[in-house]
Amino acid sequence: MSKAPLLRVSGLEKSFGGVRAVRQVSFEVGRGEIVGLIGPNGAGKTTLVNLITGVVRPDGGRILFDGADVTTQRPFQAARRGLARTFQIVQPFPQMTVLENVAAGALFAGKATSRREAERVAAEQIAFVGLQPFADAPAVSLTLPNRKRLEFAKSLAMGPRLLMLDEVNAGLNSAELDNALDLIRRIAARGITIILIEHLMKVVLGLSTRIMVLHHGELIRAGAPRDVIADPRVVEAYLGQKFAKRYGRLADA
Amino acid sequence: MRTRYVLLAVGVAVLVLLPAYGGNYLVRFGTFLCMYAALALGWNVIGGVTGYPSFATAAFFGAGAYAGALLQVAHTPMPLAWAGAVVFVAAASAVVGIMILRLRGHYFAVGSIALVEVARLVASSWSDLTGGGMGLNVPILPGGPEYAGMVFLYSMFAVAAAAFAAGLWIEHGKLGFALRCIQQNEDAADMVGVNTTACKIAAFVLSAVFAGATGAVYASWTAYLDPSDAFSILLTLKVPVMAMLGGAGTVLGPIVGVVVFQAMEELLWSNFLEMHHAILGLMIVGLIFFLPGGLLSLGAHRRRAPARATSREVPAE
Structure with a gap:
């Protein structure tokens, strides 16, 4: 394992029409970190993930993943390099079974070389996220929490080194949320680096080793959770006074 | 499932033995069956499995027909001419595919049908090469009509068998x-590491190659080509309808569809000469409304229903 950061983004820039969605964003993510990415709606969080995974091309700047320049890669190349992501709006193959969905990740992006091997890897990941009872059910029949688990299993089967979780916890109730938190901890324990995009501060503070704040496309603050949520700019842009106090206590706890 | 393959084997045996007991009419009918089976199986790769509604079948059928015919006119032996036609169509479809596969859904459908018209216009305008509207005479296979009938039946059968394989x-x-991942959700396929562009082009080329091979054999078989016969809109519509009639996206579906469609067309044509296109049209509309999964889905529903029930009985942890 080298000491260089796993992901290094420098001067990243993206505009849609007249809107500068991402402005001169630079940051690094080290191996094994869980980095929380927060910011108001429309701050450019999802665009940033889209840039890193090749869904949209940057107008400027560079993205280095494990030392290699991946600025102009396409999504399937990102997947094969070990850059996996989940979607805010889940993206299953609806008429395929859960097992087939996950096997696709193992076969096309992971190390599996045959469909049989892919299904074996898929079965392991399905067990890991707790979806065994539904392995042979079509993905479309799953409930929302289970679809999110399917997204997890699919991205894990890809054998990622960096996993970007784009609001995987949105729409879950508190019991489901605890399960999801536990799952993310277990994924991190496998040595997978995680970027966590999240609005639920409970989740962000509970998991992140570091937090980055995006506002109007700019990275306004990055650092340890406690310092970030105490920063007046972050409070003004995103948290609000009342919540800042409450989260301050949470971070201290 | 096993009975289906037994039925298929019986059908193949009947076809292969046709020249021994059937007359010219039946051999001709059998050759058309094989031709449409090859076309429908080829279409199924891009239209069924990948879910790209292609109406370009006749463009590649015609391209293969003209390439093969022109090679034969230039004194290339027939099998070599066919091989040349296949290579030409593969290259042409790869180039066209790179351009047209950027479109999705309805846009792709319209773009693909435009290919047929463009190809037809090229063939009819380029008179120096193709003879234009005057048509093109292809050297007739020596050995008499019965021998030729047998050769072309088996040749079409070989193309269909290759398409089935x-x-x-x-x-x-x-x-x-x-390809199935692309059909289900193309963006998600890209995200799990499927090189969607390369896979779609492979599917498009594979589908075109069988249309091209069929066209080349067809040109030698009829010994005469003209642009509106080679690049026929009717053919380009009929092939997807046949595949969907049986069940698009399945291996046996297109074959079932071809047999049923050809049998019906033959009956309707002989009994309702004035009306048969109208009746076929009504059938197509009825098919889309009432049986979108095709004839094979009738059996599949019965088999799948109990399986789904048992998967629900498994207790959740």
Whole structure:
């Protein structure tokens, strides 16, 4: 394992029409970190993930993943390099079974070389996220929490080194949320680096080793959770006074 | 499932033995069956498995027909001319595919049907090469009509068999899995590491190759080509309808569809000469409304229903 950061983004820039969605964003993510990415709606969080995974091309700047320049890669190349992501709006193959969905990740992006091997890897990941009872059910029949688990299993089967979780916890109730938190901890324990995009501060503070704040496309603050949520700019842009106090206590706890 | 393959084997035996007991009419009918089976199985790769509604079948059928015919006119032996036609169509479809596969859904459908018209216009305008509207005479296979009938029946059968083998290979292989992912959700396929562009082009070329091979054999068989016969809109519509009638996306579906469609067309044509196109049209509309999964889905529903019930009985942890 080298000491260089796993992901290094420098001067990243993206505009849609007249809107500068991402402005001169630079940051690094080290191996094994869980980095929380927060910011108001429309701050450019999802665009940033889209840039890193090749869904949209940057107008400027560079993205280095494990030392290699991946600025102009396409999504399937990102997947094969070990850059996996989940979607805010889940993206299953609806008429395929859960097992087939996950096997696709193992076969096309992971190390599996045959469909049989892919299904074996898929079965392991399905067990890991707790979806065994539904392995042979079509993905479309799953409930929302289970679809999110399917997204997890699919991205894990890809054998990622960096996993970007784009609001995987949105729409879950508190019991489901605890399960999801536990799952993310277990994924991190496998040595997978995680970027966590999240609005639920409970989740962000509970998991992140570091937090980055995006506002109007700019990275306004990055650092340890406690310092970030105490920063007046972050409070003004995103948290609000009342919540800042409450989260301050949470971070201290 | 096993009975289906037994039925298929019986059908193949009947076809192969046709020259021994059937007259010219039946041999001709059998040759058309094989021709449409090859076309429908080829279409199924891009239209069924990948879910790209292609109406370009006649463009590649015609391109293969003209390439083969022109090579034969230039004194290339027939089998070599066919091989040349296949190579030409593969290259042409790869180039066209790179351009047209950027479109999705309705846009792709319209773009693909435009290919047929463009190809037809090229063939009819380029008179120096193709003879234009005057048509093109292809050297007739010596040996008499019965011998020729047998040769072309078996040649078309070989193309159809190759298309069927390709269909099986795709269904069980990595490419087919990738294509099904694209059909289900193309963006998600890209995200799990499927090189969607390369897979779609492979599917498009594979589909075009069988249309091209069929066209080349057809040109030698009829010994005469003209642009509106080679690049026929009717053909380009009929082939997807046949595949969907049986069940698009399955290996056996296109074959079932071709047999049923050809049998019905033959009956309707002989009994309702004035009305048969109208009746076929009504059938197509009825098919889309009431049986979108095709004839094979009738059996599949019965088999799948109990399986789904048992998967629900498994207790959740």
